[in-house]
Structure formats: C-alpha cells, structure tokens
Amino acid sequence: MKKKKTKKNVKKKTASKIKAYKKLSTESAIKELEKLLTKPASQKRTFVTKEEKTGKKKFEVKTNLRQELGTDDELQELISPRRGIDLKILRYLEELPKEQFTALLMVEPTNYSKINYELTRLLINHTHATGLYITLNRSYDFLMETMGKEKIDVDKIIFIDAISKGTGKKIKAGENVEYIESPRDLTALSVAIDETYQKLEEKPKFLVFDSISTLLIYNDISSVERFMHLVIGKLREWKIKGVLLMVKSDEHKGVVNSLSQFCDRILEIL
Secondary structure (H helix, E strand, C coil): CCCCCCHHHHHHHHHHHHHHHHHCCCHHHHHHHHHHHHCCCCCEEEEECCCCCCCCCCCEEEEEHHHHHCCHHHHHHHHCHHHHHHHHHHHHHHHCCCCCCEEEEEECHHHHHHHHHHHHHHHHHHHCCCEEEEECCCCHHHHHHHHHHCCCCHHHEEEEECCHHHHCCCCCCCCCEEECCCCCCHHHHHHHHHHHHHHCCCCCCEEEEECHHHHHHHCCHHHHHHHHHHHHHHHHHHCCEEEEEEECCHHHHHHHHHHCCCCCEEEEEC
16 A cells, blocks of 8 residues: 655655755756746645545645745745856856866946856855955955955955055055056066965965956056966966956957957856
C-alpha cells in the first residue's frame, strides 16, 4: 500500500525547493529563482495530496509566495532589485571562462552604482580571493564607507585611487589603498597597477576598472585605447579575471568597437 502524503511532507518538499532556489549554484537553479522572482507575490500556488480515506474532502495545502519563503526578510531579499542584478551578473560570470577572462561591461547610468557594487561582491564570492579595484569615479574613503554599508568584504579589495588627490581633499591613508595624482597620468596609473600587484604576497584573482568612461573625460581616445590594451595585456599575463566598466553611450561606440578586439566578451546590463 502506498504511503499517504501528509501536510508535513508537503512542507518538507516546499522547504527543499526554497533551499534550492537560494543556492543558485547551477544554471537550472538560477532559472528557477528567476521564475519565482517574476511571479507576483500575491499569486497563489497550490499543492494537492492524494485524496485521503478519512473523509470525502480532498486534502489541499494552499500557499502564497510569502508563506513559501517564510519570513519577510527572506521575501524582500529574493524580490529585491539587487537580486535581479545578481542574476544577470551571475549568468554572465557562468558563461565566461573559469580561470581568466577580460570582459567589457556596458551599464546604463541609472543602474551604474548598484551594478558596480554587486559585481564586486559577486567577484569576491566567485573567486574566494582578493581583487584590485581601480577607481576614477569615487574616492577611497567614500567606497570604504559605502561598500561597508552594502556588506561587501572590503578586506578582500586593494584600491588604486586616481581621483582623491585631484579634488584637493585630505587623503585618508590605508593599508589597502594606493593613490595617484590624476586620471590624466596614465603612466603613473599603469605603474601603480603593476607595482601593487607585484608587491602583494597573496596575488589578486580579479580586477575591476571603474571606469573607462571617466578615463575618456581626462584623456583623448587614442591614449585611452592604448592604455586599456596595456591593462588587458597585464590581466592575461597574470591570468586573472578582469571587468572593465563603461557607461553605455552612443558617443563612445568607436571605443567599444576598438576594445572589443582585445576583450573576451562585451556584456550589457540595461
């Protein structure tokens, strides 16, 4: 005789599904979570057991999305805009080579900061190692404060700050930061990247360059193209993952076309 399904068994099955959604360790899990995120929170989902012999009523367990996830915190985490960005970046990371790659990431201005921080978080989790973060947009102290609030492990990041000195503000020293005078000094920036990598006992496994668009404000296009070609060459020599950020703009299509010759992949998150 077949065993009857019980309410307890249904709950266990639901819990196991939720656990699978949260792992996001495989492509199928990511797709399943994406389906869940696109389903309205108020939509009902029904799990029906076989008819029980104790009466004529069919035993049903009806639950909505909130009941499946459990707590409000879990629900908010899974349906937050950040999780949607996570899914997009995770999908791109899964498609790229495991050991080394260089990707040019095109981002809409409205989502730039969110994507930037989530990318850094996911690269840390993806590589389980330290990384280099080249900043031409935000100062070191701003990034330390903001990334701390975003619960990004800043102890896993070595910063090269090319913007703070040019603003005239007081420099905040730190063990995980190097400063250069200006984004205009491409030679100094190249030397700082090389020397920072070489002096680290634990070699970084990824590099985030923030951003090519800012570099183009301070330098002519041909100089930026030559410089980025040099940086990409270093990434391949060091065999580390590199993501070069750039604001999506029709103005710089020529630069994108040029860099696409050197990068393994051009990605867009809109």
